[in-house]
Amino acid sequence: MSFVARQLGFAYGLHDASFELPHSGLITIAGPNGAGKSTLLGILAGLRSPYRGSCLYDGKEVRQWPRRDFARHVAFLPQSVRLEFPFTAEEVVLMGRTPYASGWFQTPEDRAAAEDAMTTTDTLAFRARDFRTLSGGERQRVILASALTQRPRVLLLDEPATHLDLRHQLSLYRLLRELAKTLLVVAATHDLNIALQFSDRVMLLADGRIVGDGAPGEVLNPELIAHVFGVHATIHAGLNNTWMTYEA
Amino acid sequence: MKRSVLLSALALVVVAVAAPLAGSSHIELGRAFAGVSPDHEIFFYARLPRVILALLAGSALSVTGVLFQCMLRDPLAEPYTLGVSSGASVGAVIAICLGFRATGLASLAGAALVLLMVLGMAVEGRRLSSFTLLLTGVTMNSMAFAVILFLHNLASFSQSFAISRWLMGGLESVEYTTLAWLAGVVLGISALVMLWAPQWNLLAVGDDWAASRGVSTVRLTAMGYVAGSVLTGLVTALTGPIGFVGLIVPHALRLKLGADHRVLLPCAFLLGGAFLIVCDTLSRTVIAPTEIPVGVLTALCGGPFFLWLLKSKRRSLWL
Numbered sequence: 367m368s369f370v371a372r373q374l375g376f377a378y379g380l381h382d383a384s385f386e387l388p389h390s391g392l393i394t395i396a397g398p399n400g401a402g403k404s405t406l407l408g409i410l411a412g413l414r415s416p417y418r419g420s421c422l423y424d425g426k427e428v429r430q431w432p433r434r435d436f437a438r439h440v441a442f443l444p445q446s447v448r449l450e451f452p453f454t455a456e457e458v459v460l461m462g463r464t465p466y467a468s469g470w471f472q473t474p475e476d477r478a479a480a481e482d483a484m485t486t487t488d489t490l491a492f493r494a495r496d497f498r499t500l501s502g503g504e505r506q507r508v509i510l511a512s513a514l515t516q517r518p519r520v521l522l523l524d525e526p527a528t529h530l531d532l533r534h535q536l537s538l539y540r541l542l543r544e545l546a547k548t549l550l551v552v553a554a555t556h557d558l559n560i561a562l563q564f565s566d567r568v569m570l571l572a573d574g575r576i577v578g579d580g581a582p583g584e585v586l587n588p589e590l591i592a593h594v595f596g597v598h599a600t601i602h603a604g605l606n607n608t609w610m611t612y613e614a
Numbered sequence: 615m616k617r618s619v620l621l622s623a624l625a626l627v628v629v630a631v632a633a634p635l636a637g638s639s640h641i642e643l644g645r646a647f648a649g650v651s652p653d654h655e656i657f658f659y660a661r662l663p664r665v666i667l668a669l670l671a672g673s674a675l676s677v678t679g680v681l682f683q684c685m686l687r688d689p690l691a692e693p694y695t696l697g698v699s700s701g702a703s704v705g706a707v708i709a710i711c712l713g714f715r716a717t718g719l720a721s722l723a724g725a726a727l728v729l730l731m732v733l734g735m736a737v738e739g740r741r742l743s744s745f746t747l748l749l750t751g752v753t754m755n756s757m758a759f760a761v762i763l764f765l766h767n768l769a770s771f772s773q774s775f776a777i778s779r780w781l782m783g784g785l786e787s788v789e790y791t792t793l794a795w796l797a798g799v800v801l802g803i804s805a806l807v808m809l810w811a812p813q814w815n816l817l818a819v820g821d822d823w824a825a826s827r828g829v830s831t832v833r834l835t836a837m838g839y840v841a842g843s844v845l846t847g848l849v850t851a852l853t854g855p856i857g858f859v860g861l862i863v864p865h866a867l868r869l870k871l872g873a874d875h876r877v878l879l880p881c882a883f884l885l886g887g888a889f890l891i892v893c894d895t896l897s898r899t900v901i902a903p904t905e906i907p908v909g910v911l912t913a914l915c916g917g918p919f920f921l922w923l924l925k926s927k928r929r930s931l932w933l
Contacts, residue, residue, distance in 0.1 A: 411822075411826055412825070413822050413825055433828045433829065434828035435828075437828035438828075442822070442826040444820070444822055447819060447823065450683075450689055450818070451684070451689075451818050451868060452868060452869075452872050453815070453819070453873045457874060461816050461819065461823075462827060464813075464828055467812060470809070470811065470876060
């Protein structure tokens with residue numbers, strides 16, 4: 367197990383969450399606005415402290431991990447990054463190497479890692495451009511590249527597709543699927559179709575509590591969706607995939 | 615990267631060598647070094663200390679400007695945003711009103727007091743947010759300003775004049791021992807700040823961004839605040855508040871060099887010093903023997919240049 371949480375809670379945002387997360391696979395955290403998705407991700411990322419209960423990563427309490435060591439294991443992607451200053455895309459990517467940096471200058475190894483990550487996310491073409499001039503989709507991929515240069519074992523993403531158009535949403539989740547073969551990817555989303563199509567497991571949150579945890583097909587059933595989101599959902603089964611439609 | 619730092623160093627050297635030779639009375643370097651009067655006195659006791667003070671003050675203010683803009687993620691932040699210089703001003707104004715000679719020491723005490731108060735207010739438990747820092751600092755500024763207005767109102771005519779002159783800011787020749795102290799502290803703290811340049815890059819993006827990449831953001835923010843405040847407090851005690859340097863030098867450099875603090879901080883140190891030397895030289899030569907307050911000149915020289923830079927680069931920077 368990578369993460370083991372017992373009776374995990376934080377302020378008013380999360381209560382009594384207990385779960386175990388494996389070493390690989392794509393897990394989505396679904397739920398309506400204010401359900402506690404970001405709070406849960408924040409705790410896993412070591413950014414929300416002090417939390418109640420216990421949250422172990424690799425057998426050690428998250429808040430007790432030295433920050434630098436933890437950053438070599440767990441990378442976190444915020445919902446969006448707003449920059450006030452003219453950093454280039456490549457500079458933003460290279461910031462991911464901080465947990466490995468031993469000095470003031472970037473090493474050839476850092477550059478190679480950045481090159482690798484930018485190839486994976488298809489961002490090499492605008493490496494020298496001012497980050498602020500990039501489109502939403504390009505920014506998201508640059509931020510993902512920055513997280514990948516941390517060479518993490520766990521990738522935490524807070525609603526990564528919010529600012530993306532349909533095509534970029536799909537290609538992002540296809541990439542995450544690919545990455546999830548070797549690392550644990552945990553993504554918060556409120557798009558249930560994304561959760562249904564791409565994830566190995568769905569954790570459904572409502573009012574700061576976990577109300578469903580398991581295979582997408584089991585958790586995302588019409589009764590639970592009606593209870594949590596207050597909409598009527600219909601599941602459609604096609605040849606290769608299932609999807610759902612909603613009405614109020 | 616290396617080239618911009620080298621060029622900045624070169625510019626500073628040229629300016630620093632040329633500035634002491636310029637002035638209302640003509641002097642020659644050879645005669646000054648040979649000890650011939652009055653060239654010797656003018657060079658070593660009137661002009662050189664003032665050039666060194668301008669260099670150190672300009673460097674310290676520019677480095678602090680870069681630092682505070684980065685920490686607060688606010689392009690409008692400057693060394694005076696977080697309240698320390700207002701504290702220094704209150705100290706100096708109280709000293710003037712009470713007839714103390716040591717305005718410098720009094721303003722140091724005022725700066726230190728505000729530094730401790732802001733830290734005490736903004737740090738809560740083991741948390742420190744740059745936003746609280748900003749609000750506390752701005753409030754301190756307003757309160758200090760109110761105290762200054764009140765004291766100004768009570769002051770006699772000559773005190774009132776002294777207060778106005780102090781608040782305008784200006785460079786005067788100071789003793790070499792004072793300069794040595796200042797140089798030690800400014801160089802030491804600036805070096806330390808530059809050492810942390812990679813971490814400033816991350817903090818400039820965001821607290822969570824930096825924390826999730828292994829940076830202890832609370833410690834870094836606190837150290838940045840103390841470093842910038844000590845630099846600003848010391849300089850303000852010797853020169854009064856000189857505006858605009860700490861705002862404009864960092865922005866001009868970011869337009870030219872980008873946002874990487876590993877380049878930005880050394881260049882801000884070197885060119886900030888050069889910029890203030892140029893302004894001070896102009897302030898004492900343009901309408902000599904009358905001096906223009908240097909704060910007026912920093913705004914008058916720097917402003918139009920900055921607007922031109924902004925206009926010429928705006929399209930490519932998406933501002």
